[in-house]
Structure formats: structure tokens, C-alpha cells
Amino acid sequence: MADKIATREAYGQSLVDFAEQYDFVVLDADLAEATKTVKFKKAYPDRFFDCGIAEGNMMSVAAGIATTGKTVFASSFAMFAAGRAFEQVRNSIGYPHLNVKIGATHAGITVGEDGATHQCNEDIALMRTIPGMTIVNPADAVEAKAAVEAAITHDGPFYLRFGRAAVPVINDRPDYRFELGRGVLLADGKDATIVATGITVSMALEAREALANEGISVRVVNIHTIKPIDKEILIAAAKETGVIVTAEEHNIIGGLGSAVAEVLVENAPVPMKRVGMKDTYGHSGSVPELLKAYGITPEDICEKVREVVKMK
Amino acid sequence: MEESKRKSLQELARNIRIDIVEEVAAAKSGHPGGSLSIADVMAYLYGVELRVDPKDPKNPDRDRFVLSKGHCAPALYAALAEKGFFPKEELTTLRKLGSRLQGHPDMTLTPGVDLSAGSLGLGISSAAGMALAGKIAGKDYRVYTIVGDGESEEGQVWEASMFAAHYKLDNLCVILDWNGLQIDGPIAEVMNSAPHKEKFEAFGFHVISIDGHDFDQIEKAFNEAKTIKGKPTAIVMKTVKGKGVSFMENQVGWHGKAPNEEQKLAALAELNA
Numbered sequence: 001m002a003d004k005i006a007t008r009e010a011y012g013q014s015l016v017d018f019a020e021q022y023d024f025v026v027l028d029a030d031l032a033e034a035t036k037t038v039k040f041k042k043a044y045p046d047r048f049f050d051c052g053i054a055e056g057n058m059m060s061v062a063a064g065i066a067t068t069g070k071t072v073f074a075s076s077f078a079m080f081a082a083g084r085a086f087e088q089v090r091n092s093i094g095y096p097h098l099n100v101k102i103g104a105t106h107a108g109i110t111v112g113e114d115g116a117t118h119q120c121n122e123d124i125a126l127m128r129t130i131p132g133m134t135i136v137n138p139a140d141a142v143e144a145k146a147a148v149e150a151a152i153t154h155d156g157p158f159y160l161r162f163g164r165a166a167v168p169v170i171n172d173r174p175d176y177r178f179e180l181g182r183g184v185l186l187a188d189g190k191d192a193t194i195v196a197t198g199i200t201v202s203m204a205l206e207a208r209e210a211l212a213n214e215g216i217s218v219r220v221v222n223i224h225t226i227k228p229i230d231k232e233i234l235i236a237a238a239k240e241t242g243v244i245v246t247a248e249e250h251n252i253i254g255g256l257g258s259a260v261a262e263v264l265v266e267n268a269p270v271p272m273k274r275v276g277m278k279d280t281y282g283h284s285g286s287v288p289e290l291l292k293a294y295g296i297t298p299e300d301i302c303e304k305v306r307e308v309v310k311m312k
Numbered sequence: 313m314e315e316s317k318r319k320s321l322q323e324l325a326r327n328i329r330i331d332i333v334e335e336v337a338a339a340k341s342g343h344p345g346g347s348l349s350i351a352d353v354m355a356y357l358y359g360v361e362l363r364v365d366p367k368d369p370k371n372p373d374r375d376r377f378v379l380s381k382g383h384c385a386p387a388l389y390a391a392l393a394e395k396g397f398f399p400k401e402e403l404t405t406l407r408k409l410g411s412r413l414q415g416h417p418d419m420t421l422t423p424g425v426d427l428s429a430g431s432l433g434l435g436i437s438s439a440a441g442m443a444l445a446g447k448i449a450g451k452d453y454r455v456y457t458i459v460g461d462g463e464s465e466e467g468q469v470w471e472a473s474m475f476a477a478h479y480k481l482d483n484l485c486v487i488l489d490w491n492g493l494q495i496d497g498p499i500a501e502v503m504n505s506a507p508h509k510e511k512f513e514a515f516g517f518h519v520i521s522i523d524g525h526d527f528d529q530i531e532k533a534f535n536e537a538k539t540i541k542g543k544p545t546a547i548v549m550k551t552v553k554g555k556g557v558s559f560m561e562n563q564v565g566w567h568g569k570a571p572n573e574e575q576k577l578a579a580l581a582e583l584n585a
Contacts, residue, residue, distance in 0.1 A: 047448075049479070052475070054471035057471035057474075057475055059437075060435075061475060064437065064439060066441075067426065067438070068442060069372065088434060092437070092438055096427075
């Protein structure tokens, strides 16, 4: 694997990279150093507005700016962007379908040592229920940059999910293309499909290699756009490989696993297993320790694949 | 104020009140009390103050109006219809399926509505956002928002106030409708949001206290607000909930209840007298 870069780093850098090409302003809620919007703040101080520790106000302010035709990025940790400010996102931004792009960093348990109060494993579930909300959870720095541009050029509310921890860059190749709403077939296989999102995509690729040694041939699908989800690629995976495992750094309730299950039960019901936070809160600890403790590792994905293949 | 101007404002306010009663009665639900308390300031805003054009409701240089206390939409719809943003006949479709007039304002449906609002506390923040956007774009439009006294129990009202003062949004004018009543009873008993003047001052506003039913005071306050530089203005406006319909005045029960046919006729008779 190549370099490791946190998707939040790519987010902050992308805002700078796209600043001349596109017209937008950036808001943050006293977390610019952590969300990495500080890069934009330093480069374009006239286009950056700190809202202080008042996330609800920030979301409604963002909506007000957006009513004048200007695109706005509003950043905070996922816990406060999607959790604290849910109603403002729903009513101020979602209902009038305004061009506010929510840059939510520090999603999931890879927040690490700060512990459960700051580890948001519920944001995808919350955002999925808002009509018209687009949700992208990029797998690496390359995808994060592409997602930021997709957010700018897309008309309507947008939730971008970024992580704190450095993750392997897996999309650094000349033919990489990002298509909003389209899943990516990263590697083919015939016995099972791992559907992954965000930091679990590289884990899925590792799991695939390990399973190949056991004689299990696995397809890996990267779902960066969780809403609207790519039904076609999921239905094809179900029909062609027969069983599915989902993997996400999020509660197994309401996130990718639920979204995939919703598509499959209505179109191509097959045995399925979910890897993710098992309806529980996190804990303080180092990132590797936490991922192991809560069962979100390549080995956990392998185990679920072995189990689900037996259900064929 | 010239007598002719006062007369025409009184006439507009009376028409807005008549519209409110007819809208809410036709809908058989809605919020007459707080709509009537802001009828005079709405008449002044849409009759004199706001730089808006019903033929060009999305003009980027227009003044903005945000009804943060969105449950008083009947007053906003009445003012917009009187101003010519949409036909007056449409007013009695309020709250009905298929109508452009939702229970709370919807900017995507109703011509002249600048913000979907009514979940309390959110509108003032978006009004501040509009004011900031005006500063960023170098435009000279002003933003006006009416906030309820009960609404100011929401913490976000004060987050927004902090923000507006911090960014020196002197193009923002917050109007607090101090009618003294909320759903569960008198503000002073349910959750006392007073003192409002001192709170806004402490948050960095220029504050003007007026009688919200006196056009001379309303005019003076809006003119003064436009001269204030470097800080937002709050107009703390003492009003009577249900103003203009004697049996609704200062009655908490008329916060969110529609008049029946008999009550409607009594109210209209009084307003037309």
C-alpha cells in the first residue's frame, strides 16, 4: 500500500485547491485546526468565517448565505454537524434544498483517544433520512478530493464524511474517475462480495487477499456515495456472487449495512452479514486497538465472509 | 409622520388583520394571536420599509424579510398578497393540501417568502447569514427578521445574536415581538425570556424599544436602525397579542386557535367598523 493520509487532510487541502476555480465560502465552528479548514482560512481569510462553538447556528447561517446563491461549506466534527445540528440541517438546509455542503470530520471510532462522546457512529443513519441529502464517505485522500468537487458542482445539500486517522491511499492511479452515485468495482470475485465504504475499503481489499489464500474468491465494491446508493452494482453483486458482507465504521443500524439490505431485500434477497459498530458506544484508545476491540478489521471482514459463504 | 401616510398605513394594517382572520378561519387552524400582534409592523415593512418588488421577487439586490416566528405566516401572507406578490383570493387556501401557503413559510413555494422558517430559533440565524452574504458581496440590501418573545427562549436566538454582533452586521435588523404570551401561558410564568433590551445590548446590539402599534415610533426606529454602523439593531417592540380583535387581545387561548364562523364575523365587524 502507498502513503497514508487522513481524508480530513485531503478535505482541507481540496478546499484550497478548488478555491480559484469555484465560488464558495467556508464556515467552521472552532475546529478549523482539526477539520483542516484552517488551510483554507489561511489562504482565503476573506472567504472563511468562524462561527464559534455553536453548530446549530452555523448550519442555519450557512442556509441563509446559500439563499443568496452562494455555495457554503460548513464544517465540524460529525458528532456536532450531524448530531447536534440535525434539526438545523433538516429544516434550514434540507427542506429548502439549499447549496450547503457539510464537511463532517472525525466520523466513527477512529477519533481514538477522545472517546465515545466524540465518536459519531450515527451520522450516516441520521443524514440518510433527510430527503434530498446526498451522502459521500470517501475511502482515501484521492476520493476525498473528488468528493469535494462533486459536492461543489452538485445542486443541493451534501454531507461529506471524513476521518481523523491516516488511511492508505488506494485510488492513486491515472485512470481513477469519481462518479457521484456510482459504486466502484475494485476487484472481482465469484464466491462473495464485500461492500465497503470509507476506511473499510482498504480493509476489504486486504481481506480479499487473505481469503484468496483459503480458496474463497471475493469481489470488492466501494460504495463512496451512500445516498443515492448504486442499486445496480449491489443487485449485480448479489446475483453474481450470491452472498454479501458490508463493512463500515458506523453503527450497523442505519448505515451502509442497512442501505444495502434495503436494496437487496426488495430486489435480490441473498444471505448477508454486516461488519461495523454493533449498536454500541465507543471508548478511548488508540485507533488500531479500537478497530480490533469493536470488530472492524480485515480479519473481522474475513470471518463474516466465511460465515456468509456457508449460508449459500 | 404625515397624516396621509399614517392613514394609508392604518388602512393597510387593517386589511392585513382582516386577511389574517379570514385566512385562519378558512383554514380552521393557525395562529391568529401572534399574527395580529405583528400586523402593524408588517404593514410598515411592506408598505414603506422593504425594498422589494412583487414583479421581481428574487431580485438579488432586494431587502430580505425573515419571519423567524414562522407560525405567524398568516400575517406574512396577508402582507405579501396586499403588496401584490400573489392574488388575495389565494389567502383562504392557507394550510390546505396543494396550496402554496403552508402552515409555516416555504421559500420554495410562495412568491416573496425569503426563507422557509418557523422551527423556532432558526430564522434569525439564517437572517444573519443573509446579512453576512450581503457584506461579502458588497451589496447594500438590508435584512429584517421578526423573532417572538417566546421564541427567544431558544438558545439559538442568542447564538445568532452573538454571531451578528461579532461580524458587525449593521445591515441586520431584528424585531422582537414582545406580546408577553406563549402557548402554555404568560412568558413571565412559563419561562421568562425578559429582559430583552438588556440581553440584546449585552450581546452587542443597538437596541430601540418601541410601542409596536405606533407607526410614528415604528418609523423612527427603522430610520434610526439604518444610521447605526458597526453593529446590528434590535427593535424590542411591545405589542398586544390578538391586537385589533377585542375578544382575542391578551388571551393566551388565541395563540393557536381558529375563530369559528360566528367569531370570524364578530372579528371582521370590529375590524371593519
